[in-house]
Amino acid sequence: MQLPGARRVTWLAAVVPAIVVVLATSVAAPAGAGPAPTPLPGDFVWGVSSSGFQSEGSSPDSNWRRYAMSGRTHDRVGTSVDFRHRYRDDIARAARLGVGVYRVGVEWARIEPRPGVIDHGELTYYDDVIATIVAAGMRPMITLDHWVYPGWIADRGGWADPATPARWLRNARRVVDRYARFHPYWITINEPFTYATNEIRLGAISPAAVPAMVDRLVTVHRAIYRHIHRRDPAAMVSSNVAYIPTVEPLLDTRFLDRVADSLDFIGIDYYYSVSPGNTNAWHAATDEQWLAPVAADGLYYALRDYARRYPDMPLYVVESGMPTRDGAQRPDGYRRGDHLRDLVYWLQRARGDGVDVIGYNYWSLTDNYEWGSYTPRFGLYSVDVTTDPTLTRRPTDAVAAYRRITATNGVPTGYRPSRPAEFCSLVAAPSSCLEPVR
Structure with a gap:
């Protein structure tokens, strides 16, 4: 999941000119509720997402533990x-939701706390995590790098050190060799663009x-992709992209376009929307992202954008959800269950329009550490980390909603979104405004 402040990097500066161009050249009719959602195929995959550092706790020495301990x-x-x-x-809990995929991270900082020293107790822990997912009837989705690396790598300069790729690959191969037999989905690097911007900000x-860090991320992705396919020729491997409205095609030139021949699907993370009628879009780039618009129809445009730019590549929504502040109702009144159903409606509409979307993961199963703060809440299950020492998992209304979705493989044909589509959505401008979905 993304760090709120990580969106600060010239995001608005890039989006605003596109907004001006679109408004100056067109006036699009508002998109209505549209036709019935298309039924999904029987092999469509439902899942939940999490990450190691954000949910595990008791973290060993790492770059992110140091950031959190430093007062930053x-x-x-x-x-x-x-x-x-x-x-x-x-x-x-995930199994009772009826999902078929559970995304977890295997943390390098736990496995190799010091150079060349392997903590076999932590490997045993991950062995049991993966085995428990499989025994519960789900397929693991394993993230190799969710922005966290050992403290001793940080001491050597992190991704600024030319030796980091070789060390990263040594660990990644160890993880792949250990778990390839379970035939997991693989995410090599979580949100590479945001990864780099976080490292600058912190x-x-x-x-x-x-540029050197991104080049190194490209190098390690391509190398571990080849290694995964040597161990499991039928593997499904990707590096998920945080879809940033309007500017994503430009960002993709730095990483995604360079690894497109080393992807088995495109992983998409969709959260925030942009439109001329909503003046709160800038909150997506601040520490108050629960005030940012989360129009669900934007998922349709993000999927359509990738289907057009990568027409032969399957798409998988690796992360999608909605933030609240400490679990309270959002100021716009959008409830988590309604937002989830609306997202699934628009996903089904995209599928019906020919977009090859094969899976959807909700972020996240439980609330967790949102890269610096426990205030933003994304969980299907709410957890009050700062006030409840029992860390009790409390179901939100979206738990029942997701159970119904997985049981019926989507929303029913009679479903219509709880919120209208945006007038002139700018999620994938200019096409999302010039070609609104009906």
Whole structure:
């Protein structure tokens, strides 16, 4: 999941000119509720997403533990939701949702706490996590790098160090060799663009070092992709993209376009929308993202955009959800269950319009550490980390909604979104405004 402040990097500066161009050249008719959603195929995949550092707690030395301990974040990570010791119960919760995929991270900082020193107890922990997911009838989706690396890598300069790719690959191959037999989905690097911008914002690298970091991420992705396919020729491998409205095609030239021949599907993370009628879009680039618009029809445009730019590539929504502030109702009144159903409606509409979307993961099963703060809440299950020492999981209204969705493989044909489509959505401008979905 994304860090709120990570969206600060010239996001608005890039989006505003596009808004001006679109408004100056067109006036699109508002998109209505549209026809019935198209039924999904029987092999469509439903899942939930999480990450290691954000949910495990009791974190070992790493770049992100250092960021959290240094005062550069709002909250320290502490126990988080203690997935490290409660994973069996959380995996059982996911299974009861009826999902078929559980995304987890295998943290390098746990496995190799010091150079060349392997913590076999932590490997045993991950062995049991993966085995428990499989025993519960789900397929693991394993993230190799969710923005966290060991403290000893940070001491050597992180991604500014030319030796980091070789060390990263040594660990990644170890993880792949250990878990390829389970035939998981693989995410090599979570949101590469946001990864780099976080490292700038938190002082790990200078802006001048970003091109080298991105080049190194491209190198390791391509290398581990080849290794995964040597171990599992039928593997499904990707690197998920945080879809940033309007400017995503430009951002994709730096990473996604360069690894397109080393992807088995495109992983998409969709959260925020943009439109001329909503003046709160800038909150997506601040620490108050629960005030940002989350129009669900934007998912349709993000999927359509990728289907057009990569017409032969399957798409998988690796992350999607909605933030609230400490679990309270959003100021716009959007409820989590309604938002989830609306997202699925628009996903089905995209599928019906020929978009090859094969799966959807909700972010996230439980609330967790949102890269510096426990205030933003995204969980199907709410957890009050800062006030409840029992870390009780409390279901939101979206739990029942998701169970119904997985049981019926989507929303029913009679469903219509709880919110109208945006007038002149700018999620994938200019096409999302000039070609509104009906």
